[in-house]
Every structure is written in structure tokens, then in C-alpha cells.
Amino acid sequence: MKIYYNVTYAIVTPESAEDGDFAETGFIEEDSWASSIKDFIELLKSEGYINPSSSDPQGTRWWSTEPCMDQDGSEETRSIHPDWAKMTPHQTQRVRHIISTRLKGE
Numbered sequence: 001m002k003i004y005y006n007v008t009y010a011i012v013t014p015e016s017a018e019d020g021d022f023a024e025t026g027f028i029e030e031d032s033w034a035s036s037i038k039d040f041i042e043l044l045k046s047e048g049y050i051n052p053s054s055s056d057p058q059g060t061r062w063w064s065t066e067p068c069m070d071q072d073g074s075e076e077t078r079s080i081h082p083d084w085a086k087m088t089p090h091q092t093q094r095v096r097h098i099i100s101t102r103l104k105g106e
Contacts, residue, residue, distance in 0.1 A: 003040040004083035057100035
């Protein structure tokens, strides 16, 4: 089963943080895919997508990296968003469960 996904980024500068906003956001990849759940999990791990959007595994919509600080003090965070609309409800539940347990190392 292919897992389709998008990758986004968000940059926060010291100035934008004062305003409580992002300095820049956008897409890095659109309509990319992994050939299996296993390959998608390997992508999550290898790229550092370890922070789920929700503490409830069944409510997780995306996973994010830790912020990476640049020399100018800005921080970039990347997020990977599976395209849940291209999965059946059963596949969505299964994928979320497998990813949440495998990312924890269980």
C-alpha cells in the first residue's frame, strides 16, 4: 500500500516570534509517496519526524521535526502530512496505530 504525503516547513525568526507568528511557511514536497508503511516509517525516523501533532495516536494528523536553529537565530521545523484522504478509514486507523507503536520502538 502506497502512503502519499506532503512535507511542509515553518520558519520562526526572533521578530516573528514576538508577533506570535511564522516568518515563512510552505511546501517542500507535494504528492510524494512511500511504497509501504515500513518505508514511510523509515522516512519518519531517518528525517527526524518524531513529534506527533496529537498525544492521541488516532488523532495524529502529521509528525514534525525538532526545530533546527540557523545562525541568524531563526528556527525551521518540518512536518510530514500523510494524505489521509487517499486511504480508507480502516487503512487510516491501521497506519496511525503502526506508526505510533513503531516510532516508540515497540
